[in-house]
Structure formats: C-alpha cells, structure tokens
Amino acid sequence: MQDLIVQRPEGLYCPPGDFYIDPWRPVDRAVITHAHADHARMGHGHYLAATPSEGVLRSRLGTGIQLQNLDYGEQITHNGVTLSLHPAGHVLGSAQVRLAHDGQIWVASGDYKVAPDATCVPFEPVRCDVFITESTFGLPIYRWRPDAEIFAEINAWWAGNAAAGKASVVMCYSFGKAQRILSGLDAGIAPIVVHGAVQSLNQVYRAAGVQLPETKMVSDISDAADFKRALVLCPPGAAGGPWIKRFGDFSDAFASGWMQLRGARRRGGYDKGFVLSDHADWPGLMGAIGATGASRVIVTHGSVPVLVRYLTEQGLQAEAFHTEYGDDPVEEQVLVAEPPAGTPAAGAADGATDAPAAA
Numbered sequence: 001m002q003d004l005i006v007q008r009p010e011g012l013y014c015p016p017g018d019f020y021i022d023p024w025r026p027v028d029r030a031v032i033t034h035a036h037a038d039h040a041r042m043g044h045g046h047y048l049a050a051t052p053s054e055g056v057l058r059s060r061l062g063t064g065i066q067l068q069n070l071d072y073g074e075q076i077t078h079n080g081v082t083l084s085l086h087p088a089g090h091v092l093g094s095a096q097v098r099l100a101h102d103g104q105i106w107v108a109s110g111d112y113k114v115a116p117d118a119t120c121v122p123f124e125p126v127r128c129d130v131f132i133t134e135s136t137f138g139l140p141i142y143r144w145r146p147d148a149e150i151f152a153e154i155n156a157w158w159a160g161n162a163a164a165g166k167a168s169v170v171m172c173y174s175f176g177k178a179q180r181i182l183s184g185l186d187a188g189i190a191p192i193v194v195h196g197a198v199q200s201l202n203q204v205y206r207a208a209g210v211q212l213p214e215t216k217m218v219s220d221i222s223d224a225a226d227f228k229r230a231l232v233l234c235p236p237g238a239a240g241g242p243w244i245k246r247f248g249d250f251s252d253a254f255a256s257g258w259m260q261l262r263g264a265r266r267r268g269g270y271d272k273g274f275v276l277s278d279h280a281d282w283p284g285l286m287g288a289i290g291a292t293g294a295s296r297v298i299v300t301h302g303s304v305p306v307l308v309r310y311l312t313e314q315g316l317q318a319e320a321f322h323t324e325y326g327d328d329p330v331e332e333q334v335l336v337a338e339p340p341a342g343t344p345a346a347g348a349a350d351g352a353t354d355a356p357a358a359a
Contacts, residue, residue, distance in 0.1 A: 004081070004099045004106040005132065005298075007321050012108065012132075016101050017081035019048075021108050024324040031083070033110025034094035035060055036175065038325045050085045052121070053093020055204040056175065072121065088112040089123030090278055091176035092205055098126050107292060108132040113277070114284040115144060118183040119176075119210050125291035132321065133289055135302030136279040136359055137257055144257070144281045150274055151184030157253070157272055162190045162229040167250035169232040171239060171270075174198045176278050177255060178233045179205050179212060187213035190229035193221065195243065198233050218246060257281070257359045277359050301325040 005012050011023030011030075019029035026043035033039055033049075035056035040049075042061050049057055051069040058065065070076065072095070075084045085095035090111045097108045107128040114123045158168040172178050174197040182202070185192060194202065194215045202215055221227060227247050238244055239252075254270045257277025280288060289297055289311070296317040299307045304320045311318035 001102065001104065004101055004104055004130070005108060007323075012321065012323070014081060014099060017079045017083070017099070019078065021097050022110060022325070031097050032057065033088065033097060033108070034091055036091070036111070039110060048083075050087075050093045050095040052208055053095070055207055056092060056201070059200065059204055072124075086126050087121040087124045089114060089117060089120060092120050092179070092208060092210065094120060096124075096126055098128065104129055106130045106132070107294075109134060109288075111136070111279060112288065113280045114288055115147065115280075117147070117180055117278075119179045119205060119212075123288065125288060127293050129294060130296045130298065131289060131292040131294035132298045132300060133285065133307075134279065134325075135285065135299050135304055135307040137277065137281050138285060138299070138303035138307040140282045142257065142260060142281045143283060144275065144277060147180075147184060147276070150276050151181075154181065154184070154253075154255075154274055155186045155189065157251070158231045159186075159189050161251050165228045167228055167230050167232055167247040169234065169244065169247060169250045169252040170255055170274070171234060171236045171252065172255040172276075173278075174235045175201050177276070178202075179210065180278065181233060181255060181276070182212045182215065183210075185213055185231060190231065191216055191221065191226045193218060193227075193230045193232045195232075195234035195238050197235050197238075218243070279359055 002015060005014055010020060010025035010027050012021045019031055020027045021031045022033050022039040023030050024041060028045040030044040031048045035053050040057060040061065047065055047067045048070060051071050054067060054069055057067060070085050072085055072087055075082055080101060082100040084098045086098055088094040088096050088110055090113055094110060096110060099106045105128040107126045109132060111134050112123055116122060161168045170181060172181060178198045192213060192215050199215060199217055202212055206212060232247060251271045253272035253274055254268055255274040255276045257275060257279060259273035259275045297311050298319055298321050300321045300323045308318045308320050
C-alpha cells in the first residue's frame with residue numbers, strides 16, 4: 001500500500017494528492033500547518049491553511065499570496081485524498097493535517113503543544129494509522145509547570161522591579177510566545193511596552209478575536225518614569241541595538257523551554273529565565289502520540305533518535321523523516337544555551353526544533 005506522505009527534496013509530499021505539507025522549496029500546492037517561517041515559506045503557487053492563520057500568513061508572506069482557508073474540521077477532497085485541518089495548540093492558526101485515502105488515515109502534526117493557551121485553539125487528538133510528530137523537547141527531562149505558576153512568577157518579578165524603579169525586559173519570540181505571555185500579565189502593575197515586531201503580531205491576534213491587554217510602543221510613552229516601571233517584550237535581536245537603551249538600567253529575562261536546562265540562564269547572561277514553551281514537553285508528546293492510536297509513528301525535527309528508539313521499545317513501528325525545519329529568518333535570535341547530549345543543537349528560532357533561543 002502506498003504511503004500517503006513521503007520525503008522529497010522539496011519537502012513532505014503526498015503522492016496521490018500531488019501536494020506538499022510545509023515544503024521548504026517552492027512548489028505549486030502547499031498545505032501549511034502554521035505561520036512560523038520554517039514551516040510557511042515564500043514562493044509557493046497556492047497555499048492552504050487553517051482560517052485563523054490567515055492574518056499572520058498574509059502579514060509574513062504578503063497580502064497577495066494565493067491562500068485558501070479551511071475551518072478546523074472542514075473536509076475537502078483533492079485528487080481523491082480527503083483532507084482536513086485540526087487544532088495543534090502551538091500558535092494562532094496552527095493545525096494538524098489529516099489525510100484519508102484508500103483506507104489509510106495519516107496525520108502530520110507540524111508543531112504542537114497540549115498545554116492550555118488562551119491565545120489559540122487547544123490541541124485536538126486525531127485518531128489515525130500513521131502519526132508524524134515533532135520532537136523538539138523529546139527527552140524525559142522536559143516537563144512543563146502550569147502556565148499560571150509561570151505567569152505569577154513573571155508578574156511578581158515585574159512588580160518588584162517596578163517598585164525599585166527598574167524596567168523588566170522579557171526577551172521572547174514575537175509570534176506566539178509574546179502573545180501567550182501577554183495573556184497572563186497583570187496590566188495593573190505598570191505600562192506594557194512592546195517592540196514593533198511584537199505589536200504588529202498583537203494587532204493580528206486582536207483582529208482574530210484574541211483578548212490581549214493594552215500594549216504601547218516606545219513612541220506612545222510621554223512620561224519618562226514609565227520606562228523605569230514598564231514590562232517590556234521584545235525579540236532577542238533587539239537586545240544589542242539602540243532601541244533597548246532607552247529603558248536605562250533594566251532587569252532582563254528570557255522566556256523559553258530551554259530555560260529548564262541547567263546553566264542556560266547563566267550562559268545567556270540573563271537575570272531571570274522563565275520556562276515557557278510553545279511545544280509539547282515529554283509527557284505531552286507521549287500523551288498526544290498515545291491518543292492518536294497510531295501503530296506507526298514518524299518523528300521529525302528535534303530529539304529524533306531518542307524518541308524513535310523509545311517508541312520502538314514501546315512496541316510501535318517508529319522511524320524518522322529528515323526535514324529542513326529549524327530556522328526562522330524573520331527575526332535574529334541569540335544563543336542562550338548548549339543543550340545536553342541528545343537534545344537539538346543550539347541557535348535557531350522558535351517554532352523550530354533546534355531553537356534553544358526561543359522555543
């Protein structure tokens with residue numbers, strides 16, 4: 001029986017359907033799981049994506065792209081392959097791709113997380129025969145605490161700094177991570193100031209109906225004292241430029257799943273490290289894979305050998321796809337950690353596997 005998804009130089013390809021999923025080379029037809037640039041690239045002839053992702057895709061790829069929207073759960077048939085998109089819980093508009101053809105059901109998950117997130121639709125397990133899973137945090141050491149606890153830590157740190165007349169600068173990825181942090185902030189502490197890269201995505205999220213607290217640009221601040229009390233959200237690339245200097249003597253932090261690594265904050269030189277990721281942790285991966293009921297699992301981008309070996313030991317047919325996910329050129333990122341043996345290499349951007357700077 002023919003596989004529904006195979007590897008090609010252009011990306012993951014569906015032979016009977018004659019389309020690609022998150023291809024990394026220009027193709028005629030691309031199904032996009034989410035708008036991080038390692039999964040949604042420019043140059044495709046036709047794009048298909050979940051309806052909530054439209055604003056982000058057009059803001060990143062251009063308003064003129066040929067984009068077809070598909071509501072979650074809605075089915076279409078192309079060349080005899082029935083396709084539907086289901087929530088992945090990763091970022092706004094993220095989706096898993098379900099394909100049904102000739103008695104087989106395959107699901108390509110893209111990137112996903114199972115933890116609740118007020119800024120996107122929760123992950124939905126989809127029953128299938130074959131499941132293609134990421135493995136960004138595919139090691140047992142990765143276990144996330146509840147968001148409410150992390151948000152409480154951020155707010156307490158911010159309030160303490162504000163009382164001391166010092167700004168609180170949180171460096172994080174502008175798409176997804178920044179909005180998730182915003183959803184948990186206590187806006188009554190002091191003003192929230194964001195970099196332009198964050199503000200543009202905030203506008204897209206608000207247009208999609210996501211509730212976020214008021215955020216200001218630097219140009220909106222008229223009282224210099226507000227700079228010394230503000231919570232500031234910016235991409236890591238802003239840390240070395242003149243933009244950050246207007247906040248004077250500030251305390252800085254990094255929000256990333258890689259902050260769970262011993263020594264990550266110290267190597268990055270940050271005052272604080274908040275463990276917050278938009279990817280599934282080890283229990284999340286195990287739960288998601290188990291909920292699909294799949295007997296065959298294909299692992300992509302991340303701790304691939306570790307997860308393949310573990311799943312094989314659990315009696316599943318496990319293998320790997322080599323992909324080119326792992327680098328988002330939209331923003332400059334900084335290196336903050338050296339993962340232990342078996343984890344992805346450092347240095348790429350969030351939404352990607354090899355992303356200690358932002359995941």
